Amino acid sequence: MQGNAAVGLSWLSIVRLGLVQAALGAIVVLTTSTLNRVMVVELALAAIIPGALVGLHYAIQISRPIWGHRSDRGGNRTSWIIGGIALLAIAGTGAAASTLLFEVSFAAGLTAAILFFALIGLGIGAAGTSLLALLASRTAPARRPAAATIVWMMMIAGIVVTAIVSGTFLDPYSHVRLVTVTAIAGALSICVAALGVWGIERRAALPQDLANVGQQKASFREALADAWADRKARIFTIFVFASMLAYSMQDLILEPFGGLVYGMTPGETTKLSGVQHGGILLGMAMVGVLGSLMARRKPAILRIFVIAGCLGSAGALALLSLSHSFAPDWPLRANIFLLGFTNGAFAVAAIGMMMALAVAGRKSREGIRMGLWGAAQAIAFGLGGFLGTAALDMTRALTGEVGTSFAIVFAWEAALFFVSALIATRIGDTREQDALPAAPPMQPPMQPAE
DSSP, rough: OOOTTTTTTTTTHHHHHHHHHHHHHEEEEEEEEIHIIIIIIIOOOOTTTHHHHHHHHHHGGGOOOHHHHHHHHHHHHHHHHHHHHHHHHHHHHHHHHHHHHHOOOOHHHHHHHHHHHHHHHHHHHHHHHHHHHHHHHHOOOGHHHHHHHHHHHHHHHHHHHHHHHHHHHOOOHHHHHHHHOHHHOOOOHHHHHHHHHTTTTGSSOOOOHHTGGGGGGGGHHHHHHHHHHHHHHHHHHHHHHHHHHHHHHHHHHHHHHHHHHHHOOHHHHHHHHHHHHHHHHHHHHHHHHHHHHTTTTTHHHHHHHHHHHHHHEEEEEEEEHHHHGTHHHHHHHHHHHHHHHHHHHHOOOOHHHHHHHHSSSSOOHHHHHHHHHHHHHHHHHHHHHEEEEHHHHHHHHHHHHHHHHOOOOHHHHHHHHHHHHHTTTTTTTTHHHHHEEEEEEEOOOOOOOO
16 A cells, blocks of 8 residues: 555555654663663662663753754655664663673763663654654645554554563563663564665655745744744643653653562563553553544544543552552552553643644644654653652652652652643633734754754
């Protein structure tokens, strides 16, 4: 089945691009989730160390607009995607190998980890940004929301499968086994990504892509200022930052929580991560199906799902905050599944709103809007991982109780999700937006090379 200039990518081609995102997620889950737990539990490092390392790779991803600009100019996004995945696989294996160096020398292990996590950020930025640019430029407008949902869900599916399968092969645990599993996952991911993207870029561009070429000549500063002047885009940027901050704060401490409070093995906590992402996948599927069925009768359905998902996430985290008092009898897996389900619900609804808002501007600058929200997400994820682990270390030092420290951090995250729900109530309120003047243009936080 082939795409063409009239209808863009076929559904089969969209699913193939989803395989690239699944391959990306397969590598990331081992480097940010499993490796994080190993550093905290097996290597007995302060939780702030893996938190800072993950924060580093997200900080590197602030350069996503640069990668998008270079793939636009090069006209060969396929090579950027495959090259980025290959770099990510190599860097992920190197990061896993840093655990061996930590056993010999803390300084050597930390130096290697910093280098490889920086390369992880470059690989994700190059592959992920080029993939989304290719998807947007080759997908017909009517299919873009569904295409974004399919690709996102396939990424989650890649994370779930990798977490479950690798969790099985990680026990009995050793650093060498971790490196081996990561290397195999990386090699398979490169093959899957290459098969997924190969030949798709040769499909003809959509007519509107040619019509928008002139818009791309605007400077980065002008395009970013125009996007920021849109009140709805500003509110959505704030929402993305707040909700992703809450989401990422719990991401790096869930596996250590299972290990330190519930006495789980590395394989068991990796499977627990799979349970969470399984819930995310189901939440996304539910909202995707119901949202499509109800969108015409209730245009505000996506915003309702966003708010409900944030409130549900806050409730799940509040329950998790109480769970340490009942360990090991608390239904931890059910609690984690609920958290994943509500996270997935708000995430896919937010993706749908993002696609709609990206094309709602006065000018055809969808890319800069997606870049703005992508940068907000990257900053939030990097800062959230760092703050979550730093808060855990700080509360452990103050209270001397592991369970209590986790409870405090989970409670903070619940409050942040509640604030995100309040912000989401302002998204899509066009009546008030139309009545207010646009804000003055912002000063861009960074100026990529032209």
